[in-house]
Amino acid sequence: MHNTHPQFIVLLGPPGAGKGTQAERLSGALAIPTISTGEMLRQEGRSGSLLGAQIQTLLDAGHLVSDELIQKVVAQRLAQPDCRQGCILDGFPRTATQARFLDQLLAKMGFGAPIVFDLAIAPEELVARLSLRRQCPLCDRTFQVLPGAIETCPHDGASLVPRPDDAPETIRRRLRIYADHTSEIVRFYQNRGYHRINASQPADHVTSKVLGILGNAPAGTNGLKRPVPASQHLSALSPVAH
Ligand code: AP5
Secondary structure, three states, rough: OOOOOEEEEEEEOOOOOHHHHHHHHHHHHHHHEEEEHHHHHHHHHHOOOHHHHHHHHHHOOOOOOOHHHHHHHHHHHOOHHHHHEEEEEEEEOHHHHHHHHHHHHHHHHOOOEEEEEEEEEEHHHHHHHHHHHEEEOOOOEEEEEOOOOOEOOOOOOOOOOOOOHHOOHHHHHHHHHHHHHHHHHHHHOOOOOEEEEOOOOOOOHHHHHHHHHOOOOOOOOOOOOOOOOHHHOOOOOOOOOO
């Protein structure tokens, strides 16, 4: 699918909903880059800088970094030429303050509001998914592993490791923090480009659903064909719509 107008796509959803998985697939299908704030922060965490060390402490504990810091990072990234045709925002915005900032930033750049996909899934499924997630320390790719299977990266042979913030207690904290911000952020986006997607479906189905909605969006807008009824704007952790 080729872009005829810039598309700024926001992927909302709790930890483990599949934002990163879908971002990668959509990026390939739409030929626009992904901005993953979690990944950018993890890279800074590994950089050895003082700021990186401070960020890593927050990430490992499952806390959010400040709005001010992440907004600066995103503004710098969105200003890069490869974002002129749009991009996929994986993990940003995460607070209503960040959502307002993004609207203002896109407007300053001459773009409309983003189209938003809220990947909704039950918490127990998330915990199961994240406890089976492993990451390659060399290439950063993530994998679902089968219990008892050999856990090495098929690309570079490195031993796969759990993400530090995938410890059960940290997952619970991340889910709580996500839930604290969800209703406010959904209220912000409701009635304008907001789509709730059932993220417990296989990844292929989720991608098709999103691409189908994007394909139906009228040209020249960032997305919404029809308003979403207020009754669908429930917590992202409750049963789902599309
Ligand atoms: P981030 O990296 O964004 O973490 P997250 O939001 O907790 O999300 P995850 O990466 O855990 O999950 P995901 O939804 O991407 O799912 P995935 O595709 O990997 O952020 C990390 C931290 O950075 C935050 O905690 C915070 O500290 C900080 N941060 C980031 N952004 C910030 C911001 N804007 N403001 C402040 N702080 C910020 O999938 C999970 C697993 O499930 C994978 O193994 C995958 O293979 C599998 N899977 C995916 N889809 C499916 C499917 N449909 N069916 C079966 N399995 C699937």
